[in-house]
Amino acid sequence: MIQRAELLSPAGNFEKLKIAIEYGADAVYGGVSHFSLRNRSGKEFDIESFSEGIAYAHERGKRVYVTINGFPFNSQLKLLERHIAQMAELGPDAFIVAAPGVIKMAKRVAPQIPLHLSTQANVLNVMDAEVFYEMGVKRIVAAREMSLKDAQEIKRALPDLEIEIFIHGSMCFAFSGRCLISALQHGRVPNRGSCANDCRFDYEYYVKNPDTGVMLRLEEEEGVGTHIFNAKDLNLSSHIGEILETGAISALKIEGRTKSNYYAGITARTYRKAIDDFYAGCFRSELYGAELDTLKNRGFTDGYLIHRPFQRLDTQNHETAISEGSFQVSGEVREDGRTFFCKFTIKPSEEHEIVVPLGARVSPSKSEIGEIYEREGRFFISFDKILTESGKELPAVHSGNTNAICLPSALPPFSFLRIQEEVV
CATH class of the missing domain: 3.20.20.70 (Aldolase class I)
Incomplete structure (x- = not known):
């Protein structure tokens, strides 16, 4: 077995x-x-x-x-x-x-x-x-x-x-992490826990003539090869x-x-x-x-x-240091289960998906604050009003706002709210 x-x-x-x-x-x-x-x-x-x-x-x-x-x-x-x-x-x-x-x-x-x-x-x-x-x-x-x-x-x-x-x-x-670039460029030693992730940076190529001291920048095809270590x-x-x-x-x-x-x-x-x-x-x-x-x-x-x-020829990303995921996290539910902190932007009438821990349950509900509902086996939340824990109503809430925001009804602790990114 x-x-x-x-x-x-x-x-x-x-x-x-x-x-x-x-x-x-x-x-x-x-x-x-x-x-x-x-x-x-x-x-x-x-x-x-x-x-x-x-x-x-x-x-x-x-x-x-x-x-x-x-x-x-x-x-x-x-x-x-x-x-x-x-x-x-x-x-x-x-x-x-x-x-x-x-x-x-x-x-x-x-x-x-x-x-x-x-x-x-x-x-x-x-x-x-x-x-x-x-x-x-x-x-x-x-x-x-x-x-x-x-x-x-x-x-x-x-x-x-x-x-x-x-x-x-x-x-x-x-x-396996045996790297000295961060140590050479920043004095931050990777194998001592302080890597600066220099491999994610943009790099440009130059050639130098040792006889004349002339240095020339090598032109690259646009969007290819700038993140050469990434x-x-x-x-x-x-x-x-x-x-x-x-x-x-x-x-x-x-x-x-x-x-x-x-x-x-x-x-x-x-x-x-x-x-x-x-x-x-x-x-x-x-x-x-x-x-x-x-x-x-x-x-x-x-x-x-x-x-x-x-x-392998496909293990490097030469275009960007990091890419957006298909969803944007918009809220993190606090351990009390009744409030959350905004991590992006939340406006009235917007639909945000609810992601909960394994085994946790969500019940549909509706209140003056908003509604929690199910569709095709997934749960969503929509707000009629944005209300802080202290009772102040906001037209919208953004990630810079550190106030806890009230939920229409309790959600499992550590749940997330997320919204799908628009495809450009």
Whole structure:
């Protein structure tokens, strides 16, 4: 019998942790401090809120993995040791680490906490997997360049070793994040959690004559080749079935701790459906693709798990750093379920679709504020008046307005309102 795979979502802050769990994630990953490889999201958590996040997850039967996958300098080793001990006291379900020395330190300081090996360790083969397994690693997060065939070979050689793969999110143009462009241009070191995403920038080409010092700009075909490093986003939703059929993969991981609340919810919800549908024998790849298209993205690719890197010619987006999704998020429902914050523009009489966590229910209703109704199995909301929580009526509300806006009736906490983008 094939063991059911775990769905692992990013938790950039406490709210995103809650959203990922409510939308279907089995586990979340996140961290505190610069030892986590996402400096920005590491600052969103402090010890207290991260502890609350672990408690929130455990109360719901979910797991939390702590990212301690930075590469420390000598001057930071004592601080790292204290950090490992402090994280262990919170009772997480595993540490995600990258450096062999950190593995050794974690086993000494917190031997009770299982160890997962970060993708930063670049495991691609049985030999390297065996080395880390013998060091005490329970799970490897495979390099994005590894093929599904190689994952199966590792599993056959080391059946007790769990293998985790990325299935969705940003891709690096370099080999598993081994990049120095950000460090050279901004002094922000990618492998220490502060990448400036320089690969997404516009670049122009120049040639210089060393004898005369003359520099000339090379003209390009318009719209081609300006974003020369910009990788498309990974999207393996259509391949979930063949991945799970192998029985080699223990966990499917979504990238994106610094991305939006909507991203956290939609990715968890969509891949939860895909996984559950596979096990139920009713896989629907077009449905998952359409839902993931609602997210802002750089264009999608299925990466290198199915095809080798040298076989791919469509993994780069040379035109734009990021593209709009098919829907615009217009509102995020607060945890109280009775109010929301505007994230775009909402006007009276406009129709906005309601997206709710998996298993949550919506009931049609009507009040003086507006109406919630169903059409073809989907729920929508329309406002007759825009009323703030304090009772002030507005002609419309925009994303710059920080007032909570009243709903016609309660919706499930962490629901989203969205409106379809106009096709130009």
